Amino acid sequence: MASYEIEGDIEMSADALWRVLRDFGDVSWIPGNPDYESEGEGVGMVRTIRTRSLPTVRERLDAIDEESRTVHYRVLDGNPMPVDDYRASMRAVDLGKGRSRLVWRSTWEPKDVSEEDARKAVHGLYSGVLRAVQKNLARR
16 A cells, blocks of 8 residues: 655644544535535545536545544545545644644555556645645634
8 A cells, every 4th residue: 555644734723623624524624615515424424525626526434533633534436536445534733822733644556557656646636735725724
């Protein structure tokens, strides 16, 4: 399995960031003004995200770790990256003084491309989304 990690600091408290991340069914904070819906509640729930620029994505919440402020999820359908078996986590880290860090990690298998090309695709999507998320969340 290949992996990728990216981090970004956000001008909001870790508690506030954690409230956003743990509400898995609400993705109003991601870029692209997505249309979204969720099925079920808590671990096992599935969210569907629709944007104009990407395929419809379905993701399942696999775990919530309150102590480490981490959500774990996997893509079920519609992954826009050339990867299979995509699993990810998002964690809110307290930096103090009303600031936090979002740590976004994933593991996956390249699909019909080299690992290097898959990593470039993951990096491209993650870095773009992270920049937009930093701006969107800092306004909350």
